[in-house]
Amino acid sequence: MTQYKSILLAGLLPLLSSVAVADWSGNIAVEGRYFTSSPQWQGQGSEGISLSFQPEYRHQWNDGKDGFTFIPFVRLDSMDDERTHADIRELSYLHVMDGWEFRAGISKVFWGVTESQHLVDIINQTDLVESVDGEEKLGQPMVRVTRVFDTGSIDVFLMPWFRERTFPGINGRLRTSMPVDTDSAAYESDDEQRHFDYSLRWNGYLGNVDYALSWFDGTSREPGFIAHPDKPLELLAPYYYQLQQAGLELQYTGEAWLWKLEAVHRSTSVEDYWAATGGFEYTFVGINDSALDLGVIGEYLYDSRGTDGQAPFQNDLFVGARLTLNDAQSSELLAGAIIDLDHSSKTFRVEASRRIGQNYKLSVEAQLFADVDVNDPLAAFEKDSFVQVELARYF
Amino acid sequence: MKKMIGILLLATFTLPVLAESPEEKGLRIAQAADARDTGWKDQTANMIMTLRNRSGEESIRKIRTKSLEQKGDGDKSLSLFDEPADIKGTAMLTFSHGLKPDDQWLYLPALKRVKRISSRNKSGPFMGSEFAFEDLGSQEIEKYSYKYLKEEACGKGWKCHVLERTPAYKHSGYSKQVAWLDAREYRPVKIDYYDRKGSKLKTLTWKGYKTYGNFWRADEMFMQNHLTGKSTTLKWANYKLNTGLGDGDFNKNALARLR
Numbered sequence: 001m002t003q004y005k006s007i008l009l010a011g012l013l014p015l016l017s018s019v020a021v022a023d024w025s026g027n028i029a030v031e032g033r034y035f036t037s038s039p040q041w042q043g044q045g046s047e048g049i050s051l052s053f054q055p056e057y058r059h060q061w062n063d064g065k066d067g068f069t070f071i072p073f074v075r076l077d078s079m080d081d082e083r084t085h086a087d088i089r090e091l092s093y094l095h096v097m098d099g100w101e102f103r104a105g106i107s108k109v110f111w112g113v114t115e116s117q118h119l120v121d122i123i124n125q126t127d128l129v130e131s132v133d134g135e136e137k138l139g140q141p142m143v144r145v146t147r148v149f150d151t152g153s154i155d156v157f158l159m160p161w162f163r164e165r166t167f168p169g170i171n172g173r174l175r176t177s178m179p180v181d182t183d184s185a186a187y188e189s190d191d192e193q194r195h196f197d198y199s200l201r202w203n204g205y206l207g208n209v210d211y212a213l214s215w216f217d218g219t220s221r222e223p224g225f226i227a228h229p230d231k232p233l234e235l236l237a238p239y240y241y242q243l244q245q246a247g248l249e250l251q252y253t254g255e256a257w258l259w260k261l262e263a264v265h266r267s268t269s270v271e272d273y274w275a276a277t278g279g280f281e282y283t284f285v286g287i288n289d290s291a292l293d294l295g296v297i298g299e300y301l302y303d304s305r306g307t308d309g310q311a312p313f314q315n316d317l318f319v320g321a322r323l324t325l326n327d328a329q330s331s332e333l334l335a336g337a338i339i340d341l342d343h344s345s346k347t348f349r350v351e352a353s354r355r356i357g358q359n360y361k362l363s364v365e366a367q368l369f370a371d372v373d374v375n376d377p378l379a380a381f382e383k384d385s386f387v388q389v390e391l392a393r394y395f
Numbered sequence: 396m397k398k399m400i401g402i403l404l405l406a407t408f409t410l411p412v413l414a415e416s417p418e419e420k421g422l423r424i425a426q427a428a429d430a431r432d433t434g435w436k437d438q439t440a441n442m443i444m445t446l447r448n449r450s451g452e453e454s455i456r457k458i459r460t461k462s463l464e465q466k467g468d469g470d471k472s473l474s475l476f477d478e479p480a481d482i483k484g485t486a487m488l489t490f491s492h493g494l495k496p497d498d499q500w501l502y503l504p505a506l507k508r509v510k511r512i513s514s515r516n517k518s519g520p521f522m523g524s525e526f527a528f529e530d531l532g533s534q535e536i537e538k539y540s541y542k543y544l545k546e547e548a549c550g551k552g553w554k555c556h557v558l559e560r561t562p563a564y565k566h567s568g569y570s571k572q573v574a575w576l577d578a579r580e581y582r583p584v585k586i587d588y589y590d591r592k593g594s595k596l597k598t599l600t601w602k603g604y605k606t607y608g609n610f611w612r613a614d615e616m617f618m619q620n621h622l623t624g625k626s627t628t629l630k631w632a633n634y635k636l637n638t639g640l641g642d643g644d645f646n647k648n649a650l651a652r653l654r
Binding site: 027058060067099109135146153203257326329359 | 446448454455478479480481482483484496498506507508509510511512513515516518519520522523524565566568590591642643646647648652653654
């Protein structure tokens with residue numbers, strides 16, 4: 001029996017030590033949000049408190065040639081039941097061979113170069129209840145095969161399952177006049193969520209230029225809206241078209257100048273259009289012999305559907321500034337405004353963060369919608385200017 | 396006559412040395428130091444960086460580094476940040492070049508974004524520390540012009556060459572540096588950094604040299620800022636040289652999958 005025990009222990013010990021504490025990290029955060037105007041739509045609140053938890057488990061073996069990642073995420077929100085949600089951000093296995101990478105599972109991928117919006121980025125669905133800027137994403141089930149070359153790589157993505165976009169509920173802010181009922185989502189394809197999407201991307205660099213070309217064929221991540229089947233006067237239902245998207249990303253990196261361009265051509269059964277974001281970031285380094293860096297950003301946002309379409313950024317200008325203190329607390333601030341050149345609408349946004357001690361980070365985010373034209377798709381958010389403060393504990 | 400020949404011989408032998416200008420001698424020593432530290436092929440090491448402000452408060456960064464030696468160009472390097480926890484997983488890939496600007500990419504794990512960044516900010520602080528990016532970059536011969544100053548004792552019974560070197564690359568934060576290299580093994584012992592106005596800004600000292608194969612590596616680097624009173628200590632551990640890394644370990648893909 002003792003012998004059996006020791007054999008068991010001998011077998012378990014390496015297994016236990018492979019699940020080392022060092023493989024765990026993540027964060028837990030408390031967030032407060034305050035909306036500065038009274039709500040525009042019935043049922044909406046004005047302030048909310050929210051708790052989020054994202055543990056991250058990563059384990060590598062075989063000298064980093066094999067890896068496993070598990071990142072669940074959960075948020076509890078006092079104001080909006082739809083914002084109280086959980087997701088598996090990542091649950092994936094990675095295998096690396098000479099010049100090849102294989103990934104299978106739920107994963108996250110980012111494409112793009114510009115700052116004001118991310119047109120090309122299409123693999124992961126937007127977790128819209130998390131943030132109105134669209135930068136938070138849901139985990140996407142996929143098989144991904146990468147061929148790596150000296151100065152670039154080619155990726156193939158096979159996606160057997162579609163993730164629906166999250167939308168604020170009836171009590172949530174930053175929503176359309178009629179809330180979107182995500183349970184009534186409809187699809188152009190009979191395969192619905194089981195539609196098999198695929199995508200290809202070639203990216204690389206040549207001297208000072210980083211480039212990428214991509215192709216996507218599958219269910220559009222951005223839905224259109226149709227009348228709700230049961231409550232057409234109260235709710236909207238998302239409708240997901242099939243979409244083909246060709247994408248281009250370019251960045252020239254000079255000494256102080258970055259020049260950036262993202263462009264997409266999108267084609268569905270009802271429309272063909274193209275959209276682009278292009279501009280620059282110029283950085284003043286070490287202002288007045290200090291450690292301070294100031295970047296000035298200018299981008300132009302275009303959508304060929306013009307003012308008729310549902311695109312909020314059809315002929316818009318983004319101007320912004322990025323202040324980096326380069327201090328021990330990694331303090332930084334990004335402030336910007338998107339100005340609609342057709343409508344009068346303006347959106348201002350500020351993001352600032354600073355580390356506190358060794359393990360805490362304080363982030364402040366504010367967004368202001370001003371002079372929103374009634375014909376602008378942003379009109380629904382007219383009363384939704386907000387300030388958000390988050391304190392996160394990292395481990 | 397014999398004496399005369401002796402003097403003649405002496406003159407013949409010492410003549411090239413006498414004709415060597417301080418600039419030539421400085422360059423010769425820099426080349427010798429470079430040659431002494433050539434052939435390690437690749438290196439991995441762990442670094443703990445302790446930032447200390449004037450009132451003694453400390454802040455810690457933990458970084459894993461990989462470097463690949465390049466013939467005829469600056470080295471390739473990868474830095475992976477483990478601490479502070481909020482930037483865990485952030486990584487930086489640098490292809491350094493002598494006088495040409497380096498190619499540099501940053502990986503931001505929260506967004507999964509690989510970002511090409513400008514390497515213009517050479518004089519900026521690395522991670523809020525007293526080390527500037529240029530202090531930690533690959534030290535290629537052509538990056539400086541040299542001038543030999545003197546030879547002097549530099550502790551532990553070592554004798555040091557003292558060189559003045561002036562950055563030849565653009566956007567340096569320094570007007571000059573004065574470097575002490577031990578005369579036997581060409582190990583850097585100390586560097587005084589002079590700011591653009593010419594005043595002594597910082598001093599970097601190396602401690603705890605050990606050999607790894609044929610190569611010397613220090614356990615500790617200490618940077619003292621004389622103007623602000625702040626300091627940064629780099630403690631190195633787990634040096635491994637010639638581990639068999641190749642170009643495939645230093646690209647944008649490797650940057651994004653590193654842990």
